[in-house]
Amino acid sequence: MSASEAVVHVAFFPSASMGHLNPFLRLAALFIRYGCKVTIVIPKPTLTLAESNLISHFCSSFPNQVTQIDFNIIPVDPTTANTSDPFFLQFEVIRRSLHLLSPILSSLSTTLSACIFDFFFTSPLVPIVEKLSCPSYIFFTPGARILSFVAYFSFLAASDTAAQPRPSTFIGDVIQIPGLTSPIPRSSVPPPLLGSNSFQRMVVEDSHNLTKFNGILINSFEELEGEALTALNEGKVVKGLPPVYGIGPLRKCEFKNVDQGQRGCMSWILKWLDEQAEGSVVYVSFGSNIDTRREQIKDLALGLIECGHSFLWVVKLKRVDREEDEGLEDVLGSELMSKVREKGVVVKEFVNQMEILGHPAVGGFVSHGGWNSIIEAVLEGVPVLTWPQGGDQKISSECIRISGVGIWPEDWGWGSQDVVRGKEISNRIKEMMNNESLRVKVNEMKKAARNAADVGGSCEVIVKRLIEDWKKNI
Numbered sequence: 001m002s003a004s005e006a007v008v009h010v011a012f013f014p015s016a017s018m019g020h021l022n023p024f025l026r027l028a029a030l031f032i033r034y035g036c037k038v039t040i041v042i043p044k045p046t047l048t049l050a051e052s053n054l055i056s057h058f059c060s061s062f063p064n065q066v067t068q069i070d071f072n073i074i075p076v077d078p079t080t081a082n083t084s085d086p087f088f089l090q091f092e093v094i095r096r097s098l099h100l101l102s103p104i105l106s107s108l109s110t111t112l113s114a115c116i117f118d119f120f121f122t123s124p125l126v127p128i129v130e131k132l133s134c135p136s137y138i139f140f141t142p143g144a145r146i147l148s149f150v151a152y153f154s155f156l157a158a159s160d161t162a163a164q165p166r167p168s169t170f171i172g173d174v175i176q177i178p179g180l181t182s183p184i185p186r187s188s189v190p191p192p193l194l195g196s197n198s199f200q201r202m203v204v205e206d207s208h209n210l211t212k213f214n215g216i217l218i219n220s221f222e223e224l225e226g227e228a229l230t231a232l233n234e235g236k237v238v239k240g241l242p243p244v245y246g247i248g249p250l251r252k253c254e255f256k257n258v259d260q261g262q263r264g265c266m267s268w269i270l271k272w273l274d275e276q277a278e279g280s281v282v283y284v285s286f287g288s289n290i291d292t293r294r295e296q297i298k299d300l301a302l303g304l305i306e307c308g309h310s311f312l313w314v315v316k317l318k319r320v321d322r323e324e325d326e327g328l329e330d331v332l333g334s335e336l337m338s339k340v341r342e343k344g345v346v347v348k349e350f351v352n353q354m355e356i357l358g359h360p361a362v363g364g365f366v367s368h369g370g371w372n373s374i375i376e377a378v379l380e381g382v383p384v385l386t387w388p389q390g391g392d393q394k395i396s397s398e399c400i401r402i403s404g405v406g407i408w409p410e411d412w413g414w415g416s417q418d419v420v421r422g423k424e425i426s427n428r429i430k431e432m433m434n435n436e437s438l439r440v441k442v443n444e445m446k447k448a449a450r451n452a453a454d455v456g457g458s459c460e461v462i463v464k465r466l467i468e469d470w471k472k473n474i
């Protein structure tokens, strides 16, 4: 077979949670668009219903191009795990099961051209990828600023000359990452990384092992994060990193065969949005796995009622969707609930966020600053008011501020800190909704995002180049 006719076969191994699965499947769909055959290896059982629904929609949309393989994880006794957080527990269980991956990859009927793995598995993957006969890549699902921080983290830790037990002194008041103009303050560092613990050790180790892969893919693009992408690729952040491919913004998957009965609340949400004026609705959601904090919920409701705009508010009462059992009214109380419903819509179901952000009625997004949410907002030209709840969300929020596509009221702190009062929330929402220059900036970024993702854009250039490289080995 000549190289041009050869079929490129790519395996994808995502981590748990929608924040990882969504971009992984969008990335897989991108390679399918350019003629690749795809195998997705899915850790089973999946934690959330949203993930299992997404996987089945994805596989039924590409029956001829995708093979799904179950990766049966070995359950651990939760009392022996390093965490009680259900999502981190799932990461840990998958990590501990990774030795089972080699036989799966080597038993595939079509030879692999490349493997793309989630960053969360970096270190345990090293002995596995050393034995693979195809190149292997890390897909780092957050942005380039966060990757710079993570890549620099092991260098920073190694510079810590303090004798144990005085760990973590390597994180000072600010982290000045070489090649980035704006430093990362200690207050933006993901809280679990500030103490010496197994998570910190894992990130240090994974950061160090990034060099063992052939490349790092990232859901970002030049106009949004040019400085960080350049610094990473010119060896300024750390020396020896493989190429970092800004392959974003990843567009939503177009699913086939989803019958209307499976659309749940989306049917009436879209109907309701159709009745609202263009750019008039505030969309509020804190991602796929953060429960809305009980102490904050009433003030958030008051802020929305007061802001003078209609709103679509997604409330999560439990972190894992399979455990949702309470009614919203029980939490808000019937009086507040009826006031909320006079002004907007509140749901506790998993919604199709990209479809909502793409609706012309939506004029602003109150978000926790998850990277996928940011990219989705930019792709649809919706300004963001970011309210980081944990993890890397303050570093993503810095990116929002630097790029000018949204506002970040830094004095709100982490979502788990002081309750932010309704009046303050309403003022900041008004600021986002009425800020014309913000709208202009986000529309410019939307144009750049679409150019990057369109025919002839940077995303296509990178995908084609990778495919050509992989074909040489077939």
Ligand code: UDP
Pocket (backbone or CB within 6 Å): 017, 018, 019, 020, 022, 023, 285, 286, 287, 288, 289, 290, 314, 349, 350, 351, 352, 353, 354, 369, 370, 371, 372, 373, 374, 376
């Ligand atoms: N999402 C969604 N509907 C919801 C909540 C989340 O479609 O009700 C999607 C959202 O579009 C994004 C992903 O789930 O693609 C969440 O990822 P993000 O990085 O924004 O935040 P995380 O959930 O990882 O904190």
Ligand code: UDP
Pocket (backbone or CB within 6 Å): 268, 272, 341, 344, 345, 346, 347, 348
């Ligand atoms: N509604 C809401 N939150 C919910 C469910 C409903 O705000 O969780 C509001 C929304 O405005 C919707 C109306 O109540 O249009 C009726 O909702 P229902 O789910 O009963 O829809 P139906 O299919 O009866 O129109």
